[in-house]
Amino acid sequence: MMFFVPQQKMIFIGISGHPQIATIGCNAKSEGWTSSMNISLSAREKECLSWAAQGKSSSEIADIVSISVHTVNFHLKNSMKKLGxxxxxxACLHAVRLGFIDTPAAMHHMT
Known part of the structure; x- marks a missing residue:
């Protein structure tokens, strides 16, 4: 028997539900990730990651932000490269752990 799980639910489970994944980067700030890696994301990269963390496709993000799909993918790929x-x-997991974006649950409660 197969179950359909919306993409946003899968990402949320990946960020906060799975025991092994949930511990990745838990001590990111205390381990010096932000200072030693000197990661900075642009506002647009954070915006695209934030929508991706909510389960939006590149096409959906492009419509929401009023940019092309190519530009969305450009920003997502840049953020992935910066986050390693x-x-x-x-990328969404690391962006949440490093404080660049809120968790999908927190974003949902804001709206």
Whole structure:
């Protein structure tokens, strides 16, 4: 039997639900990630990551932010490179852990 899980639920589970994933980067600030890595994300990179963390596709983000899909992917790839990861989900996880964006649950309660 297969169950359908919306993409935003999958990302949220990945960020806060899975025991192994939930511990990744828990001590990011105390481990010196922000100071030793000197990571800075642009406002647009943070915005695209924030929408991606809520389960939005590149096409949906492009419509919301009024930019092209190519530009969304450009910003997401730049943020992935800066964070040293190879996937959108991992980029969202690290962005949350480092305080660049809020968790999807916190964003949902703000609206």
């Amino acid at each position: 990861v190879n996937s959108r989900t991992t």
